[in-house]
Structure formats: C-alpha cells, structure tokens
Amino acid sequence: xxxxxxxxxxxxxxxxxxxxxxxxxxxxxxxxxxxxxxxxxxxxxxxxxxxxxxxxxxxxxxxxxxxxxxxxxxxxxxxxxxxxxxxxxxxxxxxxxxxxxxxxxxxxxxxxxxxxxxxxxxxxxxxxxxxxxxxxxxxxxxxxxxxxxxxxxxxxxxxxxxxxxxxxxxxxxxxxxxxxxxxxxxxxxxxxxxxxxxxxxxxxxxxxxxxxxxxxxxxxxxxxxxxxxxxxxxxxxxxxxxxxxxxxxxxxxxxxxxxxxxxxxxxxxxxxxxxxxxxxxxxxxxxxxxxxxxxxxxxxxxx
Amino acid sequence: xxxxxxxxxxxxxxxxxxxxxxxxxxxxxxxxxxxxxxxxxxxxxxxxxxxxxxxxxxxxxxxxxxxxxxxxxxxxxxxxxxxxxxxxxxxxxxxxxxxxxxxxxxxxxxxxxxxxxxxxxxxxxxxxxxxxxxxxxxxxxxxxxxxxxxxxxxxxxxxxxxxxxxxxxxxxxxxxxxxxxxxxxxxxxxxxxxxxxxxxxxxxxxxxxxxxxxxxxxxxxxxxxxxxxxxxxxxxxxxxxxxxxxxxxxxxxx
Numbered sequence: 001x002x003x004x005x006x007x008x009x010x011x012x013x014x015x016x017x018x019x020x021x022x023x024x025x026x027x028x029x030x031x032x033x034x035x036x037x038x039x040x041x042x043x044x045x046x047x048x049x050x051x052x053x054x055x056x057x058x059x060x061x062x063x064x065x066x067x068x069x070x071x072x073x074x075x076x077x078x079x080x081x082x083x084x085x086x087x088x089x090x091x092x093x094x095x096x097x098x099x100x101x102x103x104x105x106x107x108x109x110x111x112x113x114x115x116x117x118x119x120x121x122x123x124x125x126x127x128x129x130x131x132x133x134x135x136x137x138x139x140x141x142x143x144x145x146x147x148x149x150x151x152x153x154x155x156x157x158x159x160x161x162x163x164x165x166x167x168x169x170x171x172x173x174x175x176x177x178x179x180x181x182x183x184x185x186x187x188x189x190x191x192x193x194x195x196x197x198x199x200x201x202x203x204x205x206x207x208x209x210x211x212x213x214x215x216x217x218x219x220x221x222x223x224x225x226x227x228x229x230x231x232x233x234x235x236x237x238x239x240x241x242x243x244x245x246x247x248x249x250x251x252x253x254x255x256x257x258x259x260x261x262x263x264x265x266x267x268x269x270x271x272x273x274x275x276x277x278x279x280x281x282x283x284x285x286x287x288x289x290x291x292x293x294x295x296x297x298x299x300x301x302x303x
Numbered sequence: 304x305x306x307x308x309x310x311x312x313x314x315x316x317x318x319x320x321x322x323x324x325x326x327x328x329x330x331x332x333x334x335x336x337x338x339x340x341x342x343x344x345x346x347x348x349x350x351x352x353x354x355x356x357x358x359x360x361x362x363x364x365x366x367x368x369x370x371x372x373x374x375x376x377x378x379x380x381x382x383x384x385x386x387x388x389x390x391x392x393x394x395x396x397x398x399x400x401x402x403x404x405x406x407x408x409x410x411x412x413x414x415x416x417x418x419x420x421x422x423x424x425x426x427x428x429x430x431x432x433x434x435x436x437x438x439x440x441x442x443x444x445x446x447x448x449x450x451x452x453x454x455x456x457x458x459x460x461x462x463x464x465x466x467x468x469x470x471x472x473x474x475x476x477x478x479x480x481x482x483x484x485x486x487x488x489x490x491x492x493x494x495x496x497x498x499x500x501x502x503x504x505x506x507x508x509x510x511x512x513x514x515x516x517x518x519x520x521x522x523x524x525x526x527x528x529x530x531x532x533x534x535x536x537x538x539x540x541x542x543x544x545x546x547x548x549x550x551x552x553x554x555x556x557x
Contacts, residue, residue: 025525057531058519059529061519071529269523
C-alpha cells in the first residue's frame with residue numbers, strides 16, 4: 001500500500017479522488033453501489049441561496065465521447081440543504097464539500113455564511129463557472145476582476161476551506177487562477193464544462209432547450225489536461241484537476257500534469273463504482289512504479 | 304450493477320430485436336414499469352448507457368427480456384449482440400405501475416410502437432394476480448405490431464395500424480373498443496402525442512390513468528438531473544420519481 005494521503009488547502013484527504021459536483025448527487029444516491037466513505041472527497045450538487053427549478057427539458061444530449069448538459073443548477077436552496085440533506089451526510093467519514101453558486105455576490109456571501117456554521121462541512125467549492133444559468137455563474141469566472149471580487153467577498157465570511165472552480169471558457173485560465181489565489185482561495189479546481197451545442201439536422205432544432213450547454217466527458221480531456229498543467233505552473237496553491245477522467249490512467253495523467261487531487265464527473269453516470277476502481281488503480285500504479293506516496297508524482301511529467 | 308449473459312437475441316424484423324438475458328445467479332425481483340440502463344461496449348460513438356424498459360421477466364427460466372428498437376448506434380449494437388456475450392446492466396431502476404384496488408376493475412393497457420415493451424410485463428403481472436386485461440396496441444403498419452402472441456396469453460388484444468394492414472385503421476384512440484365501453488384504469492406507454500391522446504380519453508371518461516415516460520437521461524438513478532418532467536411538484540426526475548406517472552401529477556394540457 002502506497003501512501004495516498006494528500007493535503008489540499010485546509011483539507012486532509014485520505015486519497016486524491018473526489019467526485020465532481022452535479023455528477024454525484026448528495027453522495028447517498030451511490031451508497032447502493034459502493035462504500036462512499038472510501039472516496040477522498042465528495043462535492044455535492046451545486047447549491048444556491050434560494051431554490052431553483054433549473055432549465056426546461058431537454059437538458060442533455062450525447063455527443064461524440066461526451067455529453068452536453070443544461071441542468072441550470074436545479075436545487076432546493078441552502079436552507080433545505082442545511083435542514084434536510086446535511087443531517088444525512090454529517091456522519092459519513094470523508095470530506096463533504098458543498099458546491100456553491102449564485103446570481104449575485106450578495107447571494108454567494110449569504111449562503112457561504114450559513115455553510116460556515118456547519119461543523120462537518122470542511123469546505124466549499126465556489127462555483128464561478130456554471131455555463132447554464134442566465135445570471136451569475138460563469139459570468140463571474142470569465143474576468144479576473146469579477147472572479148477576484150466574488151472570492152474576496154466570500155473569503156471575508158467563510159473561514160473553512162475554499163476551493164474555487166474555474167471556467168475553461170476564457171482566453172487565459174492562468175490569469176483567473178492567479179486572481180483568485182491572490183484573494184485567498186485555498187485551492188482551485190478545473191475545468192468546469194466547455195460551452196458547446198448540438199443541432200438535430202433532421203428536425204433543424206437544437207437538442208437542448210437552452211440551445212447551448214456544458215460539454216463533459218473524454219471529449220474535453222486534452223483541453224482540461226492542458227489547462228491543469230498551465231495553472232499548476234502558475235499558482236502556488238494546490239490544483240484539483242478534472243475533465244473526462246474515465247479510468248486510472250486518465251487520473252494519473254492529471255496528477256503528472258500538476259494536479260494534487262482529481263475529480264471524477266461524467267464517468268459516475270456510466271459506472272457508479274468508478275471512484276473505488278480509480279482509488280485502487282492509483283495505489284497499484286504507485287506500487288508498480290516504486291513510489292511510496294502520491295506526493296512523489298504530482299507534477300512529475302518528464303519532458 | 305450486474306453482468307448478464309445473452310441467451311437469445313432474436314430479430315423480430317429489421318427494426319426490432321428481442322434481447323433475452325440471463326445470469327448464473329438468480330435475477331433480482333423486478334416490477335412492471337421499471338427499466339434497465341444498459342452499457343453499450345465496442346461502440347466509440349456510444350458514450351452513455353441506454354435506458355430500456357423491462358419487457359418481461361421469466362423467473363423460472365431466470366430470463367430478463369428487453370425489446371430493443373434500432374434508433375441509433377447504441378441500440379444497433381445491442382441488436383447485434385451474440386449469444387454468450389456479456390452485457391452490463393444497472394437495474395432495476397425507477398418506479399412501477401400501480402395495482403388497481405379491485406380485481407373486477409376494467410383495465411385498458413394502450414401501447415404504441417416500442418412503447419408496448421413494459422405493458423407485456425405489466426399484463427403478465429396483472430394476470431398472475433387475477434386481473435383481466437384489455438390490450439390496445441397500435442403501430443404505423445403491421446411491422447410495428449410486436450409480440451401479439453405473447454400479449455394474447457395475458458388478455459384480449461385489439462390492434463390499430465395507420466395504414467390498415469392489421470386491425471382497425473387509424474390511431475389507437477380511434478379504435479371502436481373505446482367508443483362503447485368505459486374503463487376504470489388506463490395504462491399507456493408510447494410516443495408522447497399518443498399518450499396525451501390516451502390521457503385525454505381517460506380524463507374524459509374519468510378513468511385513473513398512468514403513463515410511462517421515456518425522457519433522455521444520463522445516469523438513471525437521480526443524480527444527473529437531466530431527465531426531468533414538469534409536475535405539480537415542479538421538475539422531478541423521470542428515472543427516480545417515474546417513469547410511471549399518474550396523469551393528475553403531470554402538467555399536461557389535455
């Protein structure tokens with residue numbers, strides 16, 4: 001057994017495998033399939049200050065080696081999370097993080113203040129990169145100024161770990177990463193989905209009710225890997241990599257590119273036990289290559 | 304999540320196949336209306352699992368039947384599976400049809416196209432429990448009417464085709480069966496316009512009506528939130544709160 005323990009900002013993870021927000025529900029949906037406490041960190045469904053119905057159906061389209069989604073942050077709001085979901089999660093022996101999104105800075109701050117009170121939630125993932133909402137979301141994450149502003153305001157009220165989830169829909173993702181690092185982000189996670197679209201040629205209609213949506217799955221992996229490498233070379237805080245990870249080799253690639261931990265997203269839909277397989281696979285990889293700790297391979301790409 | 308083995312894969316015609324799966328272990332209990340998420344291997348263009356209704360379960364023979372219509376690359380691969388090949392399924396998923404209160408209730412099961420799939424399992428389940436079923440099955444032409452012999456084992460079968468090649472000519476809702484008699488319960492699965500017309504008939508005749516929806520989905524167990532339908536409770540997942548809905552819960556304009 002290699003040592004898989006890894007520190008990400010203020011978080012201590014038992015292994016570098018986390019689940020990406022919006023692909024793992026509140027975690028408990030996966031309890032039928034596996035022991036979810038094995039996972040290094042679970043990031044629960046995007047949560048907003050008030051409840052949201054999300055976008056109209058259809059919200060999903062399969063595309064080559066991936067899928068587009070336009071869910072639009074459907075959730076019951078932060079108070080519902082605190083009163084009804086949190087009690088079912090607080091005794092699970094892993095790091096449970098809440099992905100937090102908002103339409104205004106005030107919304108982010110108010111929800112973050114409430115989450116700050118939860119003893120068993122060690123951190124938030126600040127979502128400034130959701131491409132599927134009309135207001136807020138990605139709009140905050142596509143300029144250094146607004147990204148810095150929202151991180152600064154939330155940092156004032158939120159004392160636990162703050163991971164900031166970055167959008168790939170920008171010219172230079174390193175600039176945004178540096179801007180949020182300067183305002184006190186404990187780590188950055190990337191990438192959120194790439195903005196895309198699909199049209200049904202026969203009916204001449206878009207597949208999604210919103211026309212555009214977020215692309216995920218193996219189709220985005222080369223782009224994600226490149227961005228993780230760029231950001232890891234730019235910032236000092238830990239980088240959490242994601243984007244189309246389907247197996248152990250994909251996860252290792254992200255770690256070699258500079259990620260200290262990884263998130264598995266879309267793959268959970270196809271194999272709900274994939275996180276356990278990747279945890280075992282990383283251990284096996286380290287043993288095979290004679291490394292004693294996950295720390296030995298972070299950013300260890302040989303050029 | 305289970306690996307099942309292909310016992311039989313029979314092309315019913317050039318559009319539909321009956322995929323019969325089995326396992327060395329006893330298959331889990333399944334309910335009519337539930338579905339399986341089938342992983343499609345060896346198809347680079349097929350990324351997600353395919354949600355397929357449970358067509359029939361033969362517990363004695365340890366068989367799970369899936370009726371597959373070829374609509375794209377994923378379903379085409381499923382129809383090409385060979386006997387002995389292994390298929391990975393997440394199942395059983397979703398809710399089920401509701402058993403009527405009285406065994407004397409007059410029941411109508413209306414299916415269109417591949418939407419007949421869950422009605423065979425539901426019909427067999429009802430017959431086993433002493434209910435009497437009327438099946439009304441519709442298709443574009445006789446090639447789209449499937450499993451008629453199987454349905455006849457579980458109740459009376461009526462058919463319509465749009466081109467008149469089998470049964471009465473027209474849509475299911477134009478069948479003479481609906482003119483004379485009223486039903487207490489109507490269950491339907493098929494294309495949405497057909498289900499809406501059936502739901503309107505049920506509402507007019509004050510029958511209790513359940514419809515089985517087949518929205519596109521990614522996961523099948525309530526985490527991707529892609530398959531939502533609009534209900535009186537707001538957006539809910541078809542995969543976990545459905546696929547079977549009482550029409551009074553849906554916001555259908557009927």
